[in-house]
Amino acid sequence: MKILVCMKQVPQKDAPLKLNESGTWIREDVSYEVNEPDAYALEEALRQKEKHGGEVVVITSGPARSQQVLREALAKGADRAIHLEDNAFVGLDALNTARAFAAAVKEEQFDLIFTGLQSDDYGYAQTGVVLAELLGWPHATIIMHIEKNDAGIRVKRELEAGFFQFVDMPLPAVLTIQSGINKLRYATLIGIKQAKNKPLRKVAMADVQSALSTNLQKIERLYVPQKTKQTQFLEGPAAEIAKKLVDKLRNEVRVL
Amino acid sequence: MADSILVVVEQREGKLNRVSWETVAAGQAIAVDTGWTLEAAVVGRGVAGFAGEIAAKKASKVYAVESPKLEPYTPEAFSAALKQFIESKQPKLVLMPHTYQVRDFVPKLATAMGRTAISDCIGYKKDGSNLLFTRQMFQGKLTADVSFACDAPWFVTFQNGAFRGDKAEAGASAAPVETVNVNIADGVIRNKPQDVFKEAKQAVDLTQAEIIVSVGRGIKEQKNIELAKQLAEALGGELAASRPICDSGWLPMDRQIGSSGQTVAPKLYLALGISGAIQHIVGMKGARTIIAINKDSEAPIFEIADFAVVGNLFDIVPPLIEEVKKAKAGS
Ligand SMILES: Cc1cc2nc3c(=O)[nH]c(=O)nc-3n(C[C@@H](O)[C@H](O)[C@H](O)COP(=O)(O)OP(=O)(O)OC[C@H]3O[C@@H](n4cnc5c(N)ncnc54)[C@H](O)[C@@H]3O)c2cc1C
Ligand SMILES: Cc1cc2nc3c(=O)[nH]c(=O)nc-3n(C[C@H](O)[C@H](O)[C@H](O)COP(=O)(O)OP(=O)(O)OC[C@H]3O[C@@H](n4cnc5c(N)ncnc54)[C@H](O)[C@@H]3O)c2cc1C
Numbered sequence: 001m002k003i004l005v006c007m008k009q010v011p012q013k014d015a016p017l018k019l020n021e022s023g024t025w026i027r028e029d030v031s032y033e034v035n036e037p038d039a040y041a042l043e044e045a046l047r048q049k050e051k052h053g054g055e056v057v058v059i060t061s062g063p064a065r066s067q068q069v070l071r072e073a074l075a076k077g078a079d080r081a082i083h084l085e086d087n088a089f090v091g092l093d094a095l096n097t098a099r100a101f102a103a104a105v106k107e108e109q110f111d112l113i114f115t116g117l118q119s120d121d122y123g124y125a126q127t128g129v130v131l132a133e134l135l136g137w138p139h140a141t142i143i144m145h146i147e148k149n150d151a152g153i154r155v156k157r158e159l160e161a162g163f164f165q166f167v168d169m170p171l172p173a174v175l176t177i178q179s180g181i182n183k184l185r186y187a188t189l190i191g192i193k194q195a196k197n198k199p200l201r202k203v204a205m206a207d208v209q210s211a212l213s214t215n216l217q218k219i220e221r222l223y224v225p226q227k228t229k230q231t232q233f234l235e236g237p238a239a240e241i242a243k244k245l246v247d248k249l250r251n252e253v254r255v256l
Numbered sequence: 257m258a259d260s261i262l263v264v265v266e267q268r269e270g271k272l273n274r275v276s277w278e279t280v281a282a283g284q285a286i287a288v289d290t291g292w293t294l295e296a297a298v299v300g301r302g303v304a305g306f307a308g309e310i311a312a313k314k315a316s317k318v319y320a321v322e323s324p325k326l327e328p329y330t331p332e333a334f335s336a337a338l339k340q341f342i343e344s345k346q347p348k349l350v351l352m353p354h355t356y357q358v359r360d361f362v363p364k365l366a367t368a369m370g371r372t373a374i375s376d377c378i379g380y381k382k383d384g385s386n387l388l389f390t391r392q393m394f395q396g397k398l399t400a401d402v403s404f405a406c407d408a409p410w411f412v413t414f415q416n417g418a419f420r421g422d423k424a425e426a427g428a429s430a431a432p433v434e435t436v437n438v439n440i441a442d443g444v445i446r447n448k449p450q451d452v453f454k455e456a457k458q459a460v461d462l463t464q465a466e467i468i469v470s471v472g473r474g475i476k477e478q479k480n481i482e483l484a485k486q487l488a489e490a491l492g493g494e495l496a497a498s499r500p501i502c503d504s505g506w507l508p509m510d511r512q513i514g515s516s517g518q519t520v521a522p523k524l525y526l527a528l529g530i531s532g533a534i535q536h537i538v539g540m541k542g543a544r545t546i547i548a549i550n551k552d553s554e555a556p557i558f559e560i561a562d563f564a565v566v567g568n569l570f571d572i573v574p575p576l577i578e579e580v581k582k583a584k585a586g587s
Binding site (some may be wrong): 011013016019030048054093094095098107119120121122123124125126127129130132133134138139140141142157158160161163164165166167168169170173179180214215216217218219220221222223224225227228229230231232233234235238239241243245246247248249250252255256 | 288297331332355356359360361362363364365366368371372373374375376383388391392393394395396397398399400401402403404405406446447448449450451452453455456466467491499501502509515516517518519523524531543545547552554556558559560561562563564565566567571572575576578579580582583584
């Protein structure tokens, strides 16, 4: 199976975030990491390839810094990478991001495209499904298991509150992958070495521009949320905090 | 034609999803602020009964969008049905709850119509003639006001809990109900869904627990779970966790709290090293008292905590266990 995995670089989970000057995004000077479900999507693609043969290709769009996620993916075993490299790519909405991906891979024939189920930064939870619609392919979301069969694939969708559902679908298809579908592997030293010689194709904004439109939505303003609940912060050395907490548990929460 | 708002309610497996009332309440509020009319629709096979139920609420009309091909749910059939229906009615704004089902088909529907969806919103604002939709970003650390930069119809999905379902106003008289049969061509549906099921039986029922000590990724290593367990035991409570802890197999799945786990409402919920992502919060915000211990003063969990400790859980939990034991021994 030939599988494309969309991997996005996002600010690290506990990075302190500062607003940029226009108040529409954060300042770029934070540490980045791979979007968590995308790491699981890559792992799943590598496992499918190990079972059925084929090729795993990873793609990202973003500035030069985002090449890091591709390098890591190549070190873990992806065969090649595609980088839509331009600062302007991050300003695209999900529809245009998906259009850019579709344009960048239009010469290729994938059996499957994996995306994460949503990003940790913007969190639109749409890019994979939008891409499927643009390509005219079937899709399934929030996937926790994938099995190939003669007719195509059988996938396990996660539903709310602990429910699941199997869905049979033909290929090619787009799947959005949920964190926890598998156990992640680490890159090996040998993998890291080999990654240096693996192909990485760069795609410029000019190469896909004709497929894009202006954004259909606009971020007017980004801000720190207002607190709605009265929170009491308990301070002091640990031993004192422990005493204060027990006092609250006894006299206010009344569970002791 | 006057501008209208269309609320698409959710039915699944013969039941109206209760979150639908929240979306109706959202639609009613926006209708008041904009002067637009409010209509509602329910999509499926044999859904006229649900339409009747919705028609008791204040709305100018309720549609049952019907086709035998809408059962069982597939994103293809739902997208095709709603596209036909929305193209014929041309609402300005289309509202839905941000459920697993909606997030499965709305991006497809909006794309098929050359439009966009602002997803997972927690509210709206009217800014002059402009409508802004508020959504959380960066896992709840920041909030954004987002507007549409394209023609209607505008698609918006609202997060579970964003509006109060019990605030959905009843109408003076029942709204008229109309059945609209849609045509879904052969070959549109490619997915073959099987029956919905629940994984293994749950061994623990956390919904009955009065005290829950819950651990998140801040616990760092599997062996440290023991520390939280000791605190739970000292308090006479149950141990629970955020999803990554269960995904890693450090605690069984049936101890997971959140949208894909259990929903609990204990007297006390003590969150250790949990950031407070919305998918976790929906499972525990009903707790009477929430205590959070987190080293990051900006962790979103503090927004819903009654008592907060900014600090290292490994410093605070050991003396806390001792103090709880002392208090219990003394009482
Ligand atoms: C008006 C507007 C302005 C924006 N401005 C900025 C900005 O200044 N800076 C900025 O960093 N972001 C900005 N964004 C965020 C934007 O780049 C989104 O990331 C993009 O629209 C995709 O949506 P998402 O991240 O919510 O993806 P989701 O739909 O939540 O992501 C699902 C999956 O799609 C895949 N995916 C999505 N995006 C990428 C990508 N770039 N590369 C590889 N895979 C991907 C991943 O597999 C991911 O798990 C802006 C968005 C909008 C709408
Ligand atoms: C469709 C969907 C369904 C989901 N369902 C669920 C669900 O049911 N339940 C659920 O929980 N999640 C669910 N999630 C995942 C959710 O989005 C979050 O990723 C998850 O809740 C984060 O878990 P966490 O808070 O333990 O980890 P993190 O977000 O990594 O937070 C760890 C926290 O620990 C703190 N910390 C670190 N070290 C220490 C220390 N020494 N002392 C004190 N604090 C420390 C950090 O400051 C941080 O705030 C779902 C996601 C999706 C997209």
